[in-house]
Amino acid sequence: MNEAGTTVIAVASGKGGTGKTTVAAHLAIAGARTMPTVLVDLDVEAPDATGYFKDARPSGAAEEVSVLVPRLLEARCTGCGLCARTCRFGAILAIGGVMTIDQKACKGCGACVAACPTAALEETPMTVGATSISDAGGLSLLEGRMVVGDIRSTVVIEATKKRAAASYASLSVRDCPPGVSCPATHAIEGADYIVLVAEPTEFSIHDLKAAIGLANGRGIPAGVVINKDGFGDADIAGFCEREGIPVIGRIAFKRERAASGAAASLWRGDPAITEEIDTILARALAGARRGTLR
Amino acid sequence: MITVSVASGKGGAGKTSLSAAIAASLGAECVFADCDVDAANGAIALGATIATREPYFAGPGFTIATSACSGCGACHAACRFGAIEPVSGADAFRIVPELCERCGACMARCQTRAISTYEKQAGELFVSDTRMGIRLVHAELEPGEDTSGKLVALVRRRAEAIAGAHAVIVVDAPPGIGCPVIASITGCDLLTIVVEASASGIRDASRLVELAESMHRRSLGIINKAGLDADMDERALAMLAKAGIPLAGRIPFDLALRSAEESNRTWASVDCESTPKIRAALAAIKSVLDTLKEKR
Numbered sequence: 001m002n003e004a005g006t007t008v009i010a011v012a013s014g015k016g017g018t019g020k021t022t023v024a025a026h027l028a029i030a031g032a033r034t035m036p037t038v039l040v041d042l043d044v045e046a047p048d049a050t051g052y053f054k055d056a057r058p059s060g061a062a063e064e065v066s067v068l069v070p071r072l073l074e075a076r077c078t079g080c081g082l083c084a085r086t087c088r089f090g091a092i093l094a095i096g097g098v099m100t101i102d103q104k105a106c107k108g109c110g111a112c113v114a115a116c117p118t119a120a121l122e123e124t125p126m127t128v129g130a131t132s133i134s135d136a137g138g139l140s141l142l143e144g145r146m147v148v149g150d151i152r153s154t155v156v157i158e159a160t161k162k163r164a165a166a167s168y169a170s171l172s173v174r175d176c177p178p179g180v181s182c183p184a185t186h187a188i189e190g191a192d193y194i195v196l197v198a199e200p201t202e203f204s205i206h207d208l209k210a211a212i213g214l215a216n217g218r219g220i221p222a223g224v225v226i227n228k229d230g231f232g233d234a235d236i237a238g239f240c241e242r243e244g245i246p247v248i249g250r251i252a253f254k255r256e257r258a259a260s261g262a263a264a265s266l267w268r269g270d271p272a273i274t275e276e277i278d279t280i281l282a283r284a285l286a287g288a289r290r291g292t293l294r
Numbered sequence: 295m296i297t298v299s300v301a302s303g304k305g306g307a308g309k310t311s312l313s314a315a316i317a318a319s320l321g322a323e324c325v326f327a328d329c330d331v332d333a334a335n336g337a338i339a340l341g342a343t344i345a346t347r348e349p350y351f352a353g354p355g356f357t358i359a360t361s362a363c364s365g366c367g368a369c370h371a372a373c374r375f376g377a378i379e380p381v382s383g384a385d386a387f388r389i390v391p392e393l394c395e396r397c398g399a400c401m402a403r404c405q406t407r408a409i410s411t412y413e414k415q416a417g418e419l420f421v422s423d424t425r426m427g428i429r430l431v432h433a434e435l436e437p438g439e440d441t442s443g444k445l446v447a448l449v450r451r452r453a454e455a456i457a458g459a460h461a462v463i464v465v466d467a468p469p470g471i472g473c474p475v476i477a478s479i480t481g482c483d484l485l486t487i488v489v490e491a492s493a494s495g496i497r498d499a500s501r502l503v504e505l506a507e508s509m510h511r512r513s514l515g516i517i518n519k520a521g522l523d524a525d526m527d528e529r530a531l532a533m534l535a536k537a538g539i540p541l542a543g544r545i546p547f548d549l550a551l552r553s554a555e556e557s558n559r560t561w562a563s564v565d566c567e568s569t570p571k572i573r574a575a576l577a578a579i580k581s582v583l584d585t586l587k588e589k590r
Contacts (some may be wrong), residue, residue: 013305014332014333015305015306015333015335016304016305016306016307016333016469017304017305017306017307017469017490018305018306021494043470045303045469045470045471045472045475045501046303046304046305046469046470046471046494046497046498046501048304048493048494048497048498051493051494051497068374086398086402088353088396088397088398089397107395107397108374109374109375109395109397109398109399110372110374110399111397111398111399111402114372114399114402114403115402146471146472148471148501148504148505148508149471149476149504149505149508150472151443151472151473151476153470153472153473154375154395154440158375158376177469177470178305178333178468178469178470179330179332179333179442179468179469179470180332180333180435180437180438181331181332181435181438181439181440181441181442181474182439182440182442183470183472184332185392185393185437185438185440186393189392189393201552201555201556202335202338202555202556203310203335203338203339203555206333206334206335206338207333207335210332210333210434210437211437213437214437214438217392217437217438218392218438231549231552232552232553232556233553233556234556255522255547258522258547259522259523261492262490262491262492262493262495262519262522262523262526263492263493263522263523263525263526264492264493264494
């Protein structure tokens with residue numbers, strides 16, 4: 001639990017397409033039955049969680065996410081080139097005492113502005129994405145979305161997390177991006193527990209190993225949900241046992257479940273699933289509590 | 295040399311399976327560049343044996359020497375990425391490497407010179423032989439590293455270096471539309487967009503289409519996992535048609551295809567109900583590549 005009293009459960013996977021969004025959406029629905037819950041879509045390059053809630057209505061204003069990028073005040077620039085040498089991202093070029101700033105390559109660290117001896121750089125906000133909030137029958141949905149063509153997904157992820165923290169929910173379920181590099185790292189940071197969604201395939205096992213490494217590296221307790229159980233015959237349960245990570249749930253593969261997933265329809269009217277999701281949520285919450293006490 | 299990149303926006307849409315099948319249909323003259331460096335599955339899909347390996351260095355990282363830190367917090371205030379946190383039980387700060395963007399703003403502000411840079415291996419790059427004679431360039435990024443785009447560029451450079459003048463390089467891109475995806479499709483001769491016939495697959499692919507248009511990439515579409523939902527099948531077709539992207543094939547949702555990699559095969563050699571559709575799609579892609587080659 002964090003300072004605001006929110007328990008944060010991150011749903012991640014390593015491999016894409018294992019069912020993160022589906023599991024996250026259902027965990028959030030299960031949570032919302034007993035406590036104020038927010039589903040936070042941090043897969044800002046490909047946000048899809050809100051798509052499951054066709055009757056959701058906006059419950060607040062969309063907010064732009066921006067980074068502070070430098071703008072040159074030419075009258076003050078002496079052409080010393082210190083800003084270009086300071087920038088580690090190659091976003092400023094100094095050619096013959098003339099500075100050219102590539103605002104799209106800038107990460108907004110502010111190092112150039114601090115380095116400039118004549119205060120010739122002024123910071124100006126540049127939009128890199130947006131967050132939007134809606135309500136689906138008592139469940140809050142918060143979505144981060146990066147502008148197409150931008151590369152600063154982590155900025156959008158952090159802004160979305162910040163807005164989620166201000167929602168004062170008791171439970172925050174994060175739908176994280178695939179992979180184990182910076183977007184996934186930022187998405188799991190600050191979580192109390194990580195639910196890793198995997199499927200019984202060699203591809204998924206390989207990528208799950210990296211995701212477990214990431215969770216361990218950040219010291220966040222984690223458990224595996226085997227989704228599409230029976231879809232492949234790779235021994236994922238044996239793998240989890242060898243890795244010493246608990247399997248906290250199994251969702252059997254059925255063609256009709258795949259079909260409702262394709263149409264982004266919730267698994268309502270599938271009582272076996274509801275029960276399994278409740279179990280997964282209970283285990284994740286227990287894991288988060290143990291992690292906090294540790 | 296011709297480069298065909300395979301991307302989808304959504305994860306799990308079938309990029310790696312399709313890339314491996316394209317490579318298998320082209321044969322030993324092609325080089326497979328697995329650019330999904332944080333979840334690389336090309337080696338599993340093609341059955342690889344590593345031939346050479348080299349360390350990957352991402353550039354300097356930053357570290358604070360606790361003994362030299364006065365605990366003034368200037369670095370903490372300077373960091374815009376939340377990557378500097380107090381050390382518990384000491385009047386000092388530390389850098390969280392997983393969150394550090396390596397900008398150096400902290401080092402510039404430190405009054406006691408407690409911050410220094412260090413070189414850290416961020417991953418490894420491999421050139422492998424595969425059972426079909428196709429050479430594979432792939433990499434493993436350390437979990438939590440933040441320079442996947444740079445490693446993607448390196449994988450592509452290595453693939454170009456070992457490819458012959460008439461070779462085709464098949465680039466298997468990561469999911470999403472961010473920095474490593476841009477690095478995977480930059481300068482490609484043909485972008486194959488895999489559209490999963492699902493609500494999220496179509497939505498994510500349309501963001502990729504927007505990116506591809508802004509980068510002026512020649513594209514074609516493959517619809518995958520068709521037949522689960524008739525409405526989604528229609529919408530996937532309509533999305534590509536609206537964007538003016540030609541359709542190279544429609545591949546059904548077929549469990550027989552899913553098990554290809556576990557039986558040491560690719561979609562190109564699995565014998566099942568979907569085989570005619572796979573063959574047609576691969577032939578369509580090959581004919582486009584042949585036409586592009588003639589123009590070289």
